Amino acid sequence: MSVLLEAENLTRILPETIPVTLVRDVSLTIAEREFVAITGPSGSGKSSLLYLLGLLDRPTGGTLTIEGRDTAPMSDGELARTRLEMLGFVFQFHFLLPEFSARQNVEIPMRKLGRLSRRQMRDRAGELLAMLGLEDHCEKKPYQLSGGQRQRVAVARALANDPPMVFADEPTGSLDSKSSEQVFQTLRDLVTGRGKTVVAVTHDLDMAARMDRRIHLVDGMLADAVDD
Numbered sequence: 001m002s003v004l005l006e007a008e009n010l011t012r013i014l015p016e017t018i019p020v021t022l023v024r025d026v027s028l029t030i031a032e033r034e035f036v037a038i039t040g041p042s043g044s045g046k047s048s049l050l051y052l053l054g055l056l057d058r059p060t061g062g063t064l065t066i067e068g069r070d071t072a073p074m075s076d077g078e079l080a081r082t083r084l085e086m087l088g089f090v091f092q093f094h095f096l097l098p099e100f101s102a103r104q105n106v107e108i109p110m111r112k113l114g115r116l117s118r119r120q121m122r123d124r125a126g127e128l129l130a131m132l133g134l135e136d137h138c139e140k141k142p143y144q145l146s147g148g149q150r151q152r153v154a155v156a157r158a159l160a161n162d163p164p165m166v167f168a169d170e171p172t173g174s175l176d177s178k179s180s181e182q183v184f185q186t187l188r189d190l191v192t193g194r195g196k197t198v199v200a201v202t203h204d205l206d207m208a209a210r211m212d213r214r215i216h217l218v219d220g221m222l223a224d225a226v227d228d
């Protein structure tokens with residue numbers, strides 16, 4: 001399996017009067033077609049690590065390569081472009097734009113990348129929504145959808161530019177158990193059915209146990225490093 005992301009001694013320290021260490025010396029690799037959970041107690045740095053791996057934040061130490069390319073010398077513009085092409089994001093609260101339909105929300109990352117015609121974007125958004133069982137809801141606004149449906153629109157939006165990797169931060173955290181299971185199955189299908197890599201922060205240990213690998217953090221460090 002080819003490696004997509006490689007972190008070596010990844011560290012993020014906030015330069016406060018008393019510096020706050022969010023992530024410390026984390027080394028890991030994430031390969032194609034992996035379904036990885038990031039677990040750990042509240043405040044252990046799970047979201048901070050996800051933001052670093054997702055190129056939403058820059059480390060203060062260590063290295064991060066994506067498909068073999070070092071991210072340190074990349075400008076903010078290059079990082080944004082790499083995110084658009086390589087990475088999709090699903091957050092606990094869907095962050096769909098309320099004034100736009102489901103379809104228009106899914107088109108947004110395609111518009112930003114600017115590779116497809118209006119017609120192609122429209123068609124692709126419709127196909128993605130249909131793949132997630134939302135073919136009858138394309139023209140609805142987020143407030144007209146259930147929590148689980150909104151989260152599946154967010155998954156469709158994450159897939160808009162066909163990235164190899166999807167990051168999810170507590171994707172089922174605000175859903176009831178039935179919708180959680182649907183969203184979990186949707187993420188699982190991305191890996192087994194579509195060959196994506198999915199990395200998800202979760203508090204839900206049962207869910208983490210059903211994923212293929214677990215990265216456990218304690219105080220911003222990998223738990224196996226803490227055990228040493």
Ligand SMILES: Nc1ncnc2c1ncn2[C@@H]1O[C@H](COP(=O)(O)OP(=O)(O)OP(=O)(O)O)[C@@H](O)[C@H]1O
Nearest residue numbers: 014020021022040041042043044045046047048049
């Ligand atoms: N901007 C910030 N300024 C100060 N402290 C911060 C900041 N961002 C995060 N922290 C602290 O860093 C630690 C790690 O936060 P992070 O959100 O990554 O943890 P988490 O494991 O995702 O937590 P949770 O499970 O509660 O969401 C926490 O103690 C948090 O309070």
